[in-house]
Amino acid sequence: MKTNPIIRSVVELGGLFLPRVCGGCDRGLRQFEESLCSHCVADLPRTRFHDDPRNRVEELFRGKVHLASASAFLHFSRTGMVQRMLHRIKYHHDQQLAIDLGRRMAEDIKDSPRFQSVDVLLPVPLHPRKERIRGYNQSQLLVDGMRQVWPVDDHGKGLVRVVRTPSQTKRNRIDRWQNVKEAFHLPDEAPLKDRHVLIVDDVVTTGATLEGCVAVLRDVPGIRVSIYTAACA
Ligand SMILES: [Zn+2]
Helix, strand or coil, X not given: CCCXXXXXXXXXXXXXXXXXXXCCCCCECCCCCCCCCHHHHHHCCECCCCCCCCCHHHHHHXXXXXXXXXXXXXXCCCCCHHHHHHHHHHHCCCXXXXXXXXXXHXXXXXXXXXXXXXXXXXXXXXXXXXXXXXXXXXXXXXXXHHCCCCCXXXXXXXXXXXXXXXXXXXXXXXXXXXXXXXXXXXXXXXXXXXXXXXXXXXXXXXXXXXXXXXXXXXXXXXXXXXXXXXXXX
16 A cells, blocks of 8 residues: 555645644643653653663573674553554654654663664664655664764665565564565675664564564674664563
8 A cells, every 4th residue: 555645745744733742642742842741751661771781672682693782762661652652653654753762762872881882873674665655764763863962873774675574473483583584685784894783673572573684784794783672562
């Protein structure tokens, strides 16, 4: 299904005239508030586990792929605030919310000793067709926001998604891994040589997609790979 670009522009233009609402709770925003109200900012369910090498995200990848470090900014909360934010970013075209969230993600992690040597950010790519329909890649917007407060490089188009990942629900883990591994391709490894690359995504659940990204990066000489997501389920 392809969204007509004219319809999409009208929908986006319509957004300019709608009252600004909080991405976490749908309440109206006051003038000084950005995309989240001050209550939601105060209640963000931060993981605060960036410095812990045995944190939940890192444990998810242990024994599967080699990583320097991994972490997530937020937990999925019982109140549903984080789900609402991510849903809004993906399906309601709230690109500003993604950029603001990215900025908060970077502020939260950039001083952690385990992530200080990161020097390039790599957003998980969407399949090009999906990106055309949506009009943007939400992981790239997170990276754009992160770079507003963290002076590191962006290797946005460095990793490409080559096949559409079929439904993964009924496959076993090996099949699934094989499947996502084939979904990414790194056309030019030179810019990532000897760098500490931070792969950025909106959410980590099983970790299969991120495993696929790490798998295509591991042969780059001297590379160190870490992972950081907006949320962990
Ligand atoms: Zn709110």
